[in-house]
Amino acid sequence: MKGILLARVREFIRNPFTFLLFTGMSIVFAWVISSMNVGGGGGGLPVPVYVEEEADSYQSSLEQQEAFQFYPVDKETLEAELREGEADTGVILYENRFDILVGVESPNAGLIQQTVQKVYTTDIQETLIGDAADAAGMEADQAVSAYKETLSDGTFDLTVNSFSGEESWKYDDNVHRIGGFALFFAIYTIAYGVVKILTEKRMGVWDRIILSPVKKSEMYIANLLYSFIEGYLQILIIFSVFYFWRGITFNDQMIEILLMLIPYALAIVAMSILITALVKNVEQFNAAISIITVSLAMIGGAFWPLEIVSNPVLLFLAKLNPIKYGLDIIQGAAVYGYSFTELLQPISILTLMAVLFTGIGIHLMEKRHI
C-alpha cells in the first residue's frame, strides 16, 4: 500500500498541472466573482462617496449600510471612476443635501438614492427631536434614545423563518463563493485521481499488482486514500489562501470547517468510484464527470444560494447532493457560528454517502471486471 501511495506521489510531483489548474481556477473564480460583487471587502455593491465638510456624520451612517459599500474618495476620483465606468453611481454628501451622480443607468441608482435619503431623514429627524427636547427642557439624548427604542419595537410583530430555524437568512457572499468554488473544483481533482484506477486497469498495471502479494483491498485503499488527500489538500490550500491573503476569517472557525469537510471529500471519492464503476472507459468517464459536476454545483448551491431557489424538484434533488451538505457545513460554521454538534446532520449524511457509494462502486467494479 505504501508503495502504491509513493508511486502516486511521485507521479503527482512529475505532473502536478491538473491539481494546480483546478486549485488556481477555484481561487481565481472565487476571488474575481467576490471582488465583482463586494469591491475591496465588506458587503454590498461598492459606491464611491465624496464628503463635503460638515457632512461626516452622514458618511459614518452610510458605512453601516449592508446593501451598499460606500467608500470615501476625493471629488476628482469620484468623477474619474464614473467617467471610466469603474462605478455606475456616485454620491456627494453636503451638510443639508446630497447629489447622486449617475455614470451608467442602472436599477441600483434608485436604491442608492433611497438609502442615502433614509440616512439623511433619520439623522435630521434625530436632530429635530434633540432640538425639540432641548427647547422643552428635557435631556436631548434620552429623547433620541426613546425615539430609537420605539422605532425598533415596530408597529407589528414579525416572525421570520429560515432553513436553519427561527433565524432570518444570513448570507456572506465571500464565504459562499470560496466554499462553492472550492467544493466544485475539488470534485474534478478527486475524480481525476480516482479514474486512474480505470486507466491502470486498462494499462495492465492493475493486473500486475493483482498478481503480486499486495491485497486487492490495499490497492483500493491506497488509490482512494491518495485521491482523498489530493482533493482535501486542494480545499485546504484554497481556504488558507483566502484566510491569509484576503483576510477572510470564516468566523474564526476555519480549522473546524476544514475538519468537518473531511466527510465531504470522502463522499466525493466514493461518488467518483461509483461513476468509474458505471462507465466503460476513460472517455465516457470524462464526459460523465463534466456533466455531473456542473449539475451538482448548480443544484447543490455552489454558484448561488439555495435560499433563492423555490422549485420543489430542484430542492429535493439538492438533498441528494453532497455539495449542498458541504456548503451547509461551511455556511453553518462561518456565517451562523454553529458548532460541530449542530452540524452533525450534514456531516452524517456525507459520511453515509461515502460508505454507501464506496460499497456499491467497488462491488460493481469487481462484478463488471472493469
Add this chain to the structure above:
Amino acid sequence: MLELVDISKRFKKIEAVKSLNMFIEQGEIVGLLGPNGAGKSTAISILSTLIEPTQGDVRFLKESVIKKPAPLRKAIGVVPQEIALYPQLSTEENLLFFGRIYRLKGSKLKQRVNEILELIGLTEKRKALVDSFSGGMKRRLNIGVAMLHNPQILIMDEPTVGIDPQSRSYILETVKRLNKEHQMTVVYTSHYMEEVDYLCDRIYIMDQGNLIASGTKEEIKQILSSENTISIQADRWNSKFIAQLKGHESITKVHVEGDEITLITPKEVNLFSEIISMTEEYGIALRSLHVKSPTLEDVFLHLTGRALRD
C-alpha cells in the same frame, strides 16, 4: 508443471476459449500461436489466474489453483500485451515500485533492479522517464518488470507487438538466453509465426477459440508431410488465373498475399508444367516457382484456409 484442463471461457455471447487442454513442462519454451482474436490472451489470462474459466481447471504442480492462486502467482511473471508501466516514472522508479510490491527491500531490491537493467539493456536509461521511451524500450522494460521477483515461469503475451526489428531481435534473444542460462520456463504467445518457430520447443495453434494443432515444430509440420507447399511469384496477377487455381481439383488450398501465391497440393501430383502453361495463357510474367519446406504459416493455412495475419 502447469496445466490447463478442458478450459472454456464465455464472455456473454462470445465463447473465447473452447475446451482447451495444454501443459507446460519445466524448462521448455511453449508457443501459443494464432491470429488476432484466436483466444490466446484469454488463455494466457486464465493460465496466470487473472480470470476464472467458465469450465475446466488450472493445475500447478498437480494442484488446482483456481480458488487458491497464491502458489502459482508467486511462481509466474507475466508480460502483458499492454505497456503496463507508469509513464511518468523513470525506468528505475518503475522497477523499484514493482519490486516493492513483490516485497523486495533494501540492498536486495537495488541489486535486483541493477541485474534487470543489465538484462534488458537499459542501465544507461535508468533515470529516463518511460514516457520518453521508444516502443521497443518500453517493451523491454515491460519484460524486465515481470522478471523482478525471479519467477520460475515467464508468461509473455505478444511481447513484440508494434516494435522495430532491432528491439524484436533483442527481446527474442533475451528470452532464449533466459531459457538457456536460467532454465526459465516460458509461455510465449504471438501471431508472428517466425517468432514462435525460432523460440519454441512445443507449439499450440489456436483459431477462433479452438485448439487446432499442438506438438513440437516437427510434429506440426508433419501435418503437411503428404502435401507440397508450392510458391509462385509474379509481378501481377490475373483474376481468371487465380480462379482457375482455386477451381483445380488437385489444389487443396490457395492463398494470395502480395506478389506471392501459395498452393497446397498432394505430394504425388506434379503441377509445375501445368502452372507454367497457365501463366503463359493468362500473360503472367512468372518470377519464380518452387516447392517450399512447410512452415507453421503453411500448416495454419492448411488447417484453417486462412493466413495467420488475415
